[in-house]
Amino acid sequence: MKKGDPFPTLLRAFFQEWLAEQRNASIHTIRSYRDTWRLLLRFVAERKKSVVARLTLADISASEVRAFLNHAENERKGTIGTRNCRLSAIRSFFSFVSGKDPELIVHCAEVLAVPVKREPTSAPFYLEPNEVEAILAQPDRSTLAGLRDHVLLSFLYNTGARIQEALDLCPDAIRLDAPNFVRLYGKGQKERICPLWPETVMLLETLLARQPRAPHERIFVNRYGEPLGASGVRFKLAAYVKEAAKTVPTLRSKHITPHSFRHATAVHLVAAGVDITVIRSWLGHVSLDTTNHYAQADLETKRKALERVGVPVTGTATPSWKREASLMEWLDTL
Structure with missing residues (x-):
């Protein structure tokens, strides 16, 4: 220079x-x-x-x-x-x-002054519950690597964590006693607390029993004890999705990444009737607009809402505005 x-x-x-x-x-x-x-x-x-x-x-x-x-x-x-x-x-x-x-x-x-480019806004892509179950069933839990992968994918679905948030997870961030929860550190080092299902806690305990980690060591590691990378997780997930698609054909047309579990968590929470502000805190969104994006995604929720509204009844009576001749005459003078 x-x-x-x-x-x-x-x-x-x-x-x-x-x-x-x-x-x-x-x-x-x-x-x-x-x-x-x-x-x-x-x-x-x-x-x-x-x-x-x-x-x-x-x-x-x-x-x-x-x-x-x-x-x-x-x-x-x-x-x-x-x-x-x-x-x-x-x-x-x-x-x-x-x-x-x-x-x-x-x-x-x-x-x-160089402007940000707008991108088309589409409904968020997400996994159906049966698709999640099919993917989670693929890792061979009798092996340490298969157990690790099953626990990681289950953790992603439970918490809606970003992949790097999950890969950074250490034992001291998890509360194994009731009430069970985990501390996650997202973008901008923002801390949030997510509840854990008892099943997720049991899986984490099983993994830590087979592969003990110090309180500040990463939980999800490779065969050499080194922290897993996001690219490695994507590679393994692609193989699991390919196998799961043999029993759940809808997976064949979907591009599944670790982030897909985050989308699935959000949409399934919306479908379960969880308040949108709670979901925002759960996922660590800065803006509520980001969370609202998921409220439009679940077709089953929309269908149930439509059923509650019901089909409008077609009436035969003459509308009141047509019966009010004086009102119409007055409007004509305006």
């Missing part, structure tokens, strides 16, 4: 001082932002026929950011949601810079 340019110092301060120290961002957020900036810097350097080490802050212009976002969505085949996440990481940096150096406000404002 050019001598005297503030870009290297600002980028380092953004990650070390702002994200890590002042914002206390999670390691997952920091790594996500890091990956965005890696991709952005390489993209801009290639377009300018330069190397990353020679880029300046002026090179990261609004036009380059827009080109990068188009590249991320169209050429890298990313989703609109991924595109917006990339933009959020870039915006966060330029918002930080604008407060650090007033001389750069105009440049920062141009980048900050």
Whole structure:
């Protein structure tokens, strides 16, 4: 990078001082932002026929950011949601810079003006109860790996946890005595408490008995005792879904990921009549609008609501507005 340019110092301060120290961002957020900036810097350097080490802050212009976002969505085949996440990481940096150096406000404002792209809103995808049961029946619980997978998937369905929240689970976050619950740490290190079914508690106790873990050690680990990764869970889940689809054909047309269990938990809680604000707290949503998205998903709930309303009776009497001639005459004069 050019001598005297503030870009290297600002980028380092953004990650070390702002994200890590002042914002206390999670390691997952920091790594996500890091990956965005890696991709952005390489993209801009290639377009300018330069190397990353020679880029300046002026090179990261609004036009380059827009080109990068188009590249991320169209050429890298990313989703609109991924595109917006990339933009959020870039915006966060330029918002930080604008407060650090007033001389750069105009440049920062141009980048900050790059808009978030709207994405189509569709009804959330979820699993039916029989589909969940079929998937949970697949792991071979006689083996340690199969028991671990069964416990993990059961835990995801019980709590509606995000996959990383579940993989970060340690024994000291679980209350095994009544009332049973677990402490989860979600986005922004927000803590929430979720109740546990007695069956889930028994499964966790069985797993810990076969594979003891210290209070601050991760529960879900591989054969080497290392924490499981989300990609590994997705791989194993795909195999279980493939087998379950042999008995439950509806699974063949569905793309199942660990997050599907979170959606299933939300929709099934709605169907059970649980108050939407309770579900919001259960899932750790910041906005109630996010939780309300699940209220429209369950067809069975909609069908029962329609049955309560009943079919309107067709009447034969003349409407009152037609019988009131004087009223109609008065309206005609207006």
